[in-house]
Amino acid sequence: MLEAMELRKVFKGRTAVDDVSLFLDQGESVGLLGPNGAGKSTTISMISSLLTPNSGDVRLNGVSIVSKPQFIRQVLGVVPQEIALYEELSAYENLKFFGSIYRLKGKQLEAKIQELLEMVGLRDRQKELIKTYSGGMKRRINIAAALLHDPQIVIMDEPTVGIDPQSRNHILETVRLLNREKGTTVLYTSHYMEEVEQLCSRVYIMDHGRIIASGTTEELRRILSGEDTLLLKLDKPNKDLANVLRSLAPIRHVEETDNGLKLIIAKHSSLLSQIVQTAESHQVEIINIHVHTPSLEDVFLHLTGRTLRD
Amino acid sequence: MISFFKKDFLVHWRDRKEIIISLISPLVIIAVIGIALPGWVENPTKTLQIKVALVNADDEQAAMQEFRDSLAARSLPDDELLDIEQQLEQLSPIRMLKQVFQAEHVKEIVSMEELGNDDALQQLQEERIAAVVTIPDGFTLAALNKMVWNDGEGTALRIIAEKASLQVGVLNDIIDGYVQKLNVQSAFHHLLGADAGAAAIASDDYSGIGGREMVDGVETVTSFQYYALAISIVFALLLSVTMASKAITEKRERTFQRILLTGSQPFHYLMGKMSAAFCLSILQLSIIILISHFALNIFPGRSLLFWLGVSAVLVLLSLCVGALVVLFTALVFRLHDETANGIAFIFSLIAGTIGGSFVPIYILPDWLRSAGEWTPNGLSLAVLLQWIQTETVADLSVPLVKLAVFAIATIGLASWCFPRRGRI
Structure with a gap:
């Protein structure tokens, strides 16, 4: 349905996106993962026809939208990372404005506005100005404004950044509803791994402007099939212990967590007794050990050597 | 839209x-x-009003006498000597300066009082006046020599003010206007002869210095x-x-x-x-x-x-x-x-x-x-x-x-x- 081919974008000599190719099939929910500055927003801008790539092409059902942007604008809804609303207008007035410039009129527009306000749970507060809303409520209206024209494809750029858990759950539910019940194709970008794991069947991982891995969540997890993740809960933090463990050959990565250490080790390596002994020698007590199933977060860590929130 | x-x-x-x-x-x-x-x-002049002291350090009578004595040394024909003697009655640079300050349009702006030097400086320091205009010693003689014979560089009036202001600037412009008038007189004198020059400077027309224009029938x-x-x-x-x-x-x-x-x-x-x-x-x-x-x-x-x-x-x-x-x-x-x-x-x-x-x-x-x-x-x-x-x-x-x-x-x-x- 939508295909980006070898996209490249350079800003003042700095390459923001390099050789990015991805595709979305109809009705799919695809995640685009990457830390801040990875190039996700630039990629989205090129896919949505707002930014012209230096090279490469974006095709919608075989038609290049670089030369014919109107093709995608009719069927695309974009939820930007920013709250792209007018603070001095009410939720209703914002939706009415964006609906009218989508050329919706009269009862059709009114019905659509009320349907979307109901969907995002803000029908009762539609007359209040956006500037009086909480961050989560603003984000919900931000999503509603992208759905006024019933788009076939929705691109969501980090729609849950900095909001309360209730609004976050509401947004995730809305995305599920769109994708599973309405058959809307979704491209969801985030640096929250768990959101992407919950919502998306396929994932692209970006770093430094490039796609570094892609596939279904299962396929990506299999990258770590040769590794185990151990979570050690310790009675006190000890930097020396972490350094000593890093020097042990089967341990591939050591990361300090809030209450202990996270170790990525080669599968089937018999390190447990060695770890316990090392901890004792450093006078650190291991309260418990948990063997963790690899997550996308672990995959990202494995691929880039850093966490998504770095 | x-x-x-x-x-x-x-x-x-x-x-x-x-x-x-x-x-x-x-x-x-x-x-x-x-x-x-x-x-x-x-009436923009209202906000430009300034109090000024005039200090006269020159002895006009002595300068006139000295100028007359110098005429004798020039060996002029009798009729020309008589002409100049008659014009000297009208050629008084100090009187002309005072006439400038007495012109109606200048009086709207400058309130002038003649004071002694010490008194003027005291008042300036106490900010009771904004500036002191001093006629220096030798002013009349130098002005006459310049006007009648085009000798020397003439002389300058001195303005002393505690601080620069729009009002002091206006005063400066008025004095400049006066000096220009003297220069015109001098030029007339040498180009057209003594009579025309004296007539030009003796006139009381100081309307070119300050004032404003009114047009009848306009709001x-x-x-x-x-x-x-x-x-x-x-x-x-x-x-x-x-x-x-x-x-x-x-x-x-x-x-x-x-x-x-x-x-x-x-x-x-x-x-x-x-x-x-x-x-x-x-x-x-x-x-x-x-x-x-x-x-x-x-x-x-x-x-x-x-x-x-x-x-x-x-x-x-x-x-x-x-x-x-x-x-x-x-x-x-x-x-x-x-x-x-x-x-x-x-x-x-x-x-x-x-x-x-x-x-x-x-x-x-x-x-x-x-x-x-x-x-x-x-x-x-x-x-x-x-x-x-x-x-x-x-x-x-x-x-x-x-x-x-x-x-x-x-x-x-x-x-x-x-x-x-x-x-x-």
């Missing part, structure tokens, strides 16, 4: 801070300046009228900066990108801004001028024709304000936010100054006043002041066409500046 208009109108209208700045501030400023500087526009502009128009106009100009600054938020928060994604044309977006700015400007100007008028009785007994003329100018001015919003908005999308905002602000500051919105255009030099009439606010103010005085419809047509041309040219420039697709 109606959707864009409604959106921009409401966004600005609901910004309480901006509304207070654009409606309340000008009314307060008009009232405060009108009360603080009454009559400045009608004068009052200070309140001037301030009400100048301040409401400059605030209309500032409206263009504040409205364009809203585009910075639209750009930063990607609201404009969301608009583009709907398939809307940037032209509609810009025209929405222009029409909203036009209406807000009309509203703002009308509210300020009408409240000023009813509260301070600024335009009493004016005809319907007068109000129609004022409305025509304000409508065209508002069109220019709308066009400037479009231009400044285009710059926001073309340049960095701070750069675009800075350009808009500097333009308003310069246009406001040379257009007479911050200081009365009467006190601006001619070239600056002419430059001011190339700005929409300056031209509007000038034509409204003219309209207040004459109510001649023919005087309105050319400025109105000029304002319309300014608006169209500005929209054209904005369209050219607005970035093409994919560059925002």
Whole structure:
């Protein structure tokens, strides 16, 4: 349905996106993962026809939208990372404005506005100005404004950044509803791994402007099939212990967590007794050990050597 | 386009801070300046009044005698000697200087008192007077030698002031005028002969120094009228900066990108801004001028024709304000936010100054006043002041066409500046 081919974008000599190719099939929910500055927003801008790539092409059902942007604008809804609303207008007035410039009129527009306000749970507060809303409520209206024209494809750029858990759950539910019940194709970008794991069947991982891995969540997890993740809960933090463990050959990565250490080790390596002994020698007590199933977060860590929130 | 208009109108209208700045501030400023500087526009000399001491350190009698003695040494024919002796009765540089200060138009500005040197300096120190004009010793003799024989460099009057000020500058100009008059006398004397020169300098015509011109049958502009128009106009100009600054938020928060994604044309977006700015400007100007008028009785007994003329100018001015919003908005999308905002602000500051919105255009030099009439606010103010005085419809047509041309040219420039697709 939508295909980006070898996209490249350079800003003042700095390459923001390099050789990015991805595709979305109809009705799919695809995640685009990457830390801040990875190039996700630039990629989205090129896919949505707002930014012209230096090279490469974006095709919608075989038609290049670089030369014919109107093709995608009719069927695309974009939820930007920013709250792209007018603070001095009410939720209703914002939706009415964006609906009218989508050329919706009269009862059709009114019905659509009320349907979307109901969907995002803000029908009762539609007359209040956006500037009086909480961050989560603003984000919900931000999503509603992208759905006024019933788009076939929705691109969501980090729609849950900095909001309360209730609004976050509401947004995730809305995305599920769109994708599973309405058959809307979704491209969801985030640096929250768990959101992407919950919502998306396929994932692209970006770093430094490039796609570094892609596939279904299962396929990506299999990258770590040769590794185990151990979570050690310790009675006190000890930097020396972490350094000593890093020097042990089967341990591939050591990361300090809030209450202990996270170790990525080669599968089937018999390190447990060695770890316990090392901890004792450093006078650190291991309260418990948990063997963790690899997550996308672990995959990202494995691929880039850093966490998504770095 | 109606959707864009409604959106921009409401966004600005609901910004309480901006509304207070654009409606309340000008009314307060008009009232405060009108009360603080009454009559400045009608009679600008009032605010320039200065108290001056004249110290005469010269002995005029002795100088005259010395000059007469020097005539004997020149071996002149008897008839020429007699002529010069007769003219010496009229050639008194000190008397001529005092006549300058006694001229009616100079007296409106300079209050002069003759004092001794010590007394004058004491009063200057105590700030009871603003300046001391000293006639130095040898002034008369040097002036006569220069005027009659063109000998030497003449001599200078001294002005002592504790601090520089506009009033001291005016005093300086008056003294310069006097010196120029002496120079003219000297030139006449040598070119045309002693009689013509003496006649020229002996006349009491000091109208060229200070004063103002009055034209019969013309209404004068009052200070309140001037301030009400100048301040409401400059605030209309500032409206263009504040409205364009809203585009910075639209750009930063990607609201404009969301608009583009709907398939809307940037032209509609810009025209929405222009029409909203036009209406807000009309509203703002009308509210300020009408409240000023009813509260301070600024335009009493004016005809319907007068109000129609004022409305025509304000409508065209508002069109220019709308066009400037479009231009400044285009710059926001073309340049960095701070750069675009800075350009808009500097333009308003310069246009406001040379257009007479911050200081009365009467006190601006001619070239600056002419430059001011190339700005929409300056031209509007000038034509409204003219309209207040004459109510001649023919005087309105050319400025109105000029304002319309300014608006169209500005929209054209904005369209050219607005970035093409994919560059925002």
